Amino acid sequence: xxxxxxxxxxxxxxxxxxxxxxxxxxxxxxxxxxxxxxxxxxxxxxxxxxxxxxxxxxxxxxxxxxxxxxxxxxxxxxxxxxxxxxxxxxxxxxxxxxxxxxxxxxxxxxxxxxxxxxxxxxxxxxxxxxxxxxxxxxxxxxxxxxxxxxxxxxxxxxxxxxxxxxxxxxxxxxxxxxxxxxxxxxxxxxxxxxxxxxxxxxxxxxxxxxxxxxxxxxxxx
Amino acid sequence: xxxxxxxxxxxxxxxxxxxxxxxxxxxxxxxxxxxxxxxxxxxxxxxxxxxxxxxxxxxxxxxxxxxxxxxxxxxxxxxxxxxxxxxxxxxxxxxxxxxxxxxxxxxxxxxxxxxxxxxxxxxxxxxxxxxxxxxxxxxxxxxxxxxxxxxxxxxxxxxxxxxxxxxxxxxxxxxxxxxxxxxxxxxxxxxxxxxxxxxxxxxxxxxxxxxxxxxxxxxxx
Numbered sequence: 001x002x003x004x005x006x007x008x009x010x011x012x013x014x015x016x017x018x019x020x021x022x023x024x025x026x027x028x029x030x031x032x033x034x035x036x037x038x039x040x041x042x043x044x045x046x047x048x049x050x051x052x053x054x055x056x057x058x059x060x061x062x063x064x065x066x067x068x069x070x071x072x073x074x075x076x077x078x079x080x081x082x083x084x085x086x087x088x089x090x091x092x093x094x095x096x097x098x099x100x101x102x103x104x105x106x107x108x109x110x111x112x113x114x115x116x117x118x119x120x121x122x123x124x125x126x127x128x129x130x131x132x133x134x135x136x137x138x139x140x141x142x143x144x145x146x147x148x149x150x151x152x153x154x155x156x157x158x159x160x161x162x163x164x165x166x167x168x169x170x171x172x173x174x175x176x177x178x179x180x181x182x183x184x185x186x187x188x189x190x191x192x193x194x195x196x197x198x199x200x201x202x203x204x205x206x207x208x209x210x211x212x213x214x215x216x217x218x219x220x221x
Numbered sequence: 222x223x224x225x226x227x228x229x230x231x232x233x234x235x236x237x238x239x240x241x242x243x244x245x246x247x248x249x250x251x252x253x254x255x256x257x258x259x260x261x262x263x264x265x266x267x268x269x270x271x272x273x274x275x276x277x278x279x280x281x282x283x284x285x286x287x288x289x290x291x292x293x294x295x296x297x298x299x300x301x302x303x304x305x306x307x308x309x310x311x312x313x314x315x316x317x318x319x320x321x322x323x324x325x326x327x328x329x330x331x332x333x334x335x336x337x338x339x340x341x342x343x344x345x346x347x348x349x350x351x352x353x354x355x356x357x358x359x360x361x362x363x364x365x366x367x368x369x370x371x372x373x374x375x376x377x378x379x380x381x382x383x384x385x386x387x388x389x390x391x392x393x394x395x396x397x398x399x400x401x402x403x404x405x406x407x408x409x410x411x412x413x414x415x416x417x418x419x420x421x422x423x424x425x426x427x428x429x430x431x432x433x434x435x436x437x438x439x440x441x442x
Contacts, residue, residue: 029409049385051411087432102330106330110323180438187245195438197434204333209242209420212241
């Protein structure tokens with residue numbers, strides 16, 4: 001029998017961040033491709049559709065351990081499985097979210113995260129009107145109970161969707177409670193010890209850039 | 222009467238993108254501050270709370286046209302108004318969103334955008350089950366009607382929340398229809414002519430970085 005998957009690189013090898021950032025893009029494209037019934041895909045075709053350099057695609061995908069076959073390229077199913085494995089989508093990472101406002105609520109309801117290996121298991125707020133209610137089946141607890149709940153459930157990811165003024169103190173609680181990675185949507189930079197993983201997603205900043213540039217375009221006229 | 226607002230810089234001066242990205246952070250902080258009843262705020266205090274360099278804060282805020290007063294700092298209300306003006310939050314920018322899936326739906330429901338000057342006025346999809354329904358009062362139309370509707374309503378911003386494979390063709394339609402800025406949430410890089418403003422927000426890429434780093438941390442043990 002032919003060997004379908006050749007793995008050449010160790011998974012423990014650190015992967016450059018730009019490569020990691022592109023991996024979900026490859027995966028979503030591969031999923032669509034699978035639906036259409038394609039069995040093989042070549043790096044140049046992937047590169048063309050995702051607007052990337054073909055050499056970059058080959059290099060990126062090599063981190064999953066796959067190598068392409070001459071003339072046909074990659075086996076779609078194999079590459080898909082290796083990408084899901086690389087991205088940890090086959091494991092569930094449980095997260096606590098603090099700040100059950102509009103953005104927090106939208107993230108809780110966003111079922112796409114489940115497919116991507118992230119499960120928000122509980123939300124926290126300080127607003128008495130929100131505490132005790134739930135969003136899409138996720139209970140909202142009093143922030144005071146964060147430590148207590150975090151000590152009982154092993155949680156690796158904390159998501160911050162609080163106002164700016166609360167973000168740092170919430171991050172501090174998360175760090176004390178043993179959370180290893182913080183995904184910060186609050187519009188502020190937060191400080192964490194070096195061993196904590198921090199990732200900022202500042203949606204308003206992106207919007208501000210768009211609107212500012214639009215204003216410049218209009219002024220040019 | 223004392224002159225409360227001194228404006229020193231022209232609004233037409235191009236502002237560095239990192240500064241623009243920080244502006245919403247200043248604004249949300251100022252809004253919280255106003256709620257607490259504070260009338261004045263100094264650059265060093267802002268810098269401390271937002272984890273920034275005080276010199277940077279002074280420089281950033283000078284682009285709004287404000288200058289601080291010796292000893293007391295900035296007048297909170299004046300700074301707030303100038304920031305909202307700078308960010309265009311007092312004007313409504315209407316947007317069409319294409320791709321009414323989980324993420325698209327979450328963005329439509331996210332009322333925070335309204336406060337930030339962005340109003341999603343219509344959504345589009347190719348899924349017959351979704352067409353004709355609405356999310357939070359926003360109607361979902363057949364993508365085929367995009368051109369027709371865009372020609373009747375002046376829309377400056379297009380939001381893409383489609384699968385990767387559809388993003389480029391949707392962007393092409395948007396450009397043809399005269400949309401000036403595209404906010405791309407699809408997990409793919411899209412190509413647009415140089416005069417079109419493009420801003421990517423790849424939520425899954427951020428999540429991928431977190432999960433990849435978590436995996437490395439666990440492997441280190």
